[in-house]
Amino acid sequence: xxxxxxxxxxxxxxxxxxxxxxxxxxxxxxxxxxxxxxxxxxxxxxxxxxxxxxxxxxxxxxxxxxxxxxxxxxxxxxxxxxxxxxxxxxxxxxxxxxxxxxxxxxxxxxxxxxxxxxxxxxxxxxxxxxxxxxxxxxxxxxxx
Amino acid sequence: xxxxxxxxxxxxxxxxxxxxxxxxxxxxxxxxxxxxxxxxxxxxxxxxxxxxxxxxxxxxxxxxxxxxxxxxxxxxxxxxxxxxxxxxxxxxxxxxxxxxxxxxxx
Numbered sequence: 720x721x722x723x724x725x726x727x728x729x730x731x732x733x734x735x736x737x738x739x740x741x742x743x744x745x746x747x748x749x750x751x752x753x754x755x756x757x758x759x760x761x762x763x764x765x766x767x768x769x770x771x772x773x774x775x776x777x778x779x780x781x782x783x784x785x786x787x788x789x790x791x792x793x794x795x796x797x798x799x800x801x802x803x804x805x806x807x808x809x810x811x812x813x814x815x816x817x818x819x820x821x822x823x824x825x826x827x828x829x830x831x832x833x834x835x836x837x838x839x840x841x842x843x844x845x846x847x848x849x850x851x852x853x854x855x856x857x858x859x860x861x862x863x
Numbered sequence: 864x865x866x867x868x869x870x871x872x873x874x875x876x877x878x879x880x881x882x883x884x885x886x887x888x889x890x891x892x893x894x895x896x897x898x899x900x901x902x903x904x905x906x907x908x909x910x911x912x913x914x915x916x917x918x919x920x921x922x923x924x925x926x927x928x929x930x931x932x933x934x935x936x937x938x939x940x941x942x943x944x945x946x947x948x949x950x951x952x953x954x955x956x957x958x959x960x961x962x963x964x965x966x967x968x969x
Binding site for chain 2: 808812813815816817820827829830831832834836837839841842845846847848
């Protein structure tokens, strides 16, 4: 092996150029404290927006309640008129239906007192189709 | 002790509110049978159970009826049965507002 010129893979004459091999961990970006600060700042801004909107919603809710109070006499009067009308119709139909039944007193109250007793929904909707009673009882629900 | 009303003697009201529908209610909403119960309690107050059973029979019956509405339901059922019988015989036709096709005014 001595002296023979074999082609080997050798570095170029003058050696390789220099390259950086040291660690490169540059300090960049925000510090931890300022990132916390930005996060907390965004949260505080969010809370402020939430609280002021909640105050506004409370004012709107109060306005809705006031509107309900203002309308209540009208709605109650309408409802009462409707109830009385339906009870009157039921009474007249009962007189027609039960005229052949022996011992039946039309419009007899089941109570011993003669105070006004609020009629049940079943009493009001007795002679109507069942869907109307179900719609009155379960048609609109405030919660599910 | 049943013969010593401790709560009235001490002037406190610890649990008497839960015993009656006519007692203190949250949001001041009355029960459905408040009037009947109040009548019955006022009638039978202080006269003892034996006398109350005899003398307050009507108030008690009204209160019971308000709570359970058995007589009301029986009466409504009788009317409905008779109406269906008459419809089957053909002697009765329900008016338009009772068949769902009448105009629904408020």
